[in-house]
Amino acid sequence: VYAVASYQAGISNLDGLLAKRDNWRIVSEYPNLARVFALNLRMKAFKIFPVWGAAEVYPPDSADLAILWARNENEIKEQSLVPLMKLLPVTAFLIANRESLENKDLSQILSCFSSKLIAKPRLNPAVSYERGRSNPITFPPSGKAKEIKLALPDGHQQPPTAQFLKRVGLNIQGYTEEVLNRRPSSDL
Template sequence: MKTKVALPKGRLLTETARLLDSAGWGLDGYRLDAPIYHLTSPRFPNMQAKMFHERDIPVQVAVGNYDLGICGLDWVEELLVRYRSTDVVRVRDLGYGGGYLYAVTSPQFAGMTFDQMFARRGEVRIASEYPNLAEAFALGSRLRRFRIFPLVGAAEVYPPESADIAILREEPGRFAAAGLVPLRKLLGFGACVIANRASWETKDLSEILATLGGVAATKSTAPASEVATSV
């Protein structure tokens, strides 16, 4: 029986490739300049791997297209905060790719309460690559009226003209370069292994997982539905 694995492009690729090389998977095509996205493993001849944008991996695993995936917990939480019954099992934390999601704003808004932001235009505008987490933040902060701008990248360019708040992944110098200041730390994350629940219960994935190291996953330090508090 085939085991299908979804692997990340982008920011996690280099460290994931290093992990899989140490694990002996032999995925020679798994690299930044890969000409193809379908990969096979000499060590595990019944495995098929494919490269995806990280944000797509939890969805691919949840719907059963793939048995296992490696991605950031931020994208897992982005899915689960909206679809709590999703068939995704968080199996293992891998110890790299860590960081935080923040709500950030322009310095001119930094001293304002949400009520004061609301009073400026009758709503609070939030821009993010993580629209579900942004909505959870707004609801948890009891915003009376808000609008979410779902984006693919570059949310930091929206405040202050086109948004009051952006939900961003922390990266060195990112906030300062965009002239933004942290408003609230929302979620800690790192690279993790996830599994489709049906595959987890019916397939023997132990041999593959044994090569990956890491530690058994624990509950998130800040569940996505509870991370937002008012200012």
């Protein structure tokens, strides 16, 4: 996630940003991040315009700055924008419903991920764990599930998720970096 300005605004870095003016218009899909960004820079006056996408088209006419997601700084520059600051790295996570993971045979889909993922469990300090005891995840030998429902993100999270799925070898038709089908399917 980056803070960016238009090339036409004549701002090339944060120092130039703060020297320009006092009343800033900031557009973003992430209004909370935009607010924290403005407060951390001690901007005296600013307005944040939350949008649902395409924040990159607002500067310089309808906004002075944009807080947006991009793969890298080159992608920002291709849109005639100047990257001022990288605010956050973006990563993808695989989250599973515990009950489904324990009670359904998801081995076919999980095997696609298993060779590419490194599990980093987060332990709850309020829960005590017995030493030496391990509870491996096992799948019941019951019949195969007729349908597996997988929630996939759209919007700014779609490109990194599509790249991740491709990297682990999971082919989902209708879900790529560029194309979104509301009901994608898989050949599993």
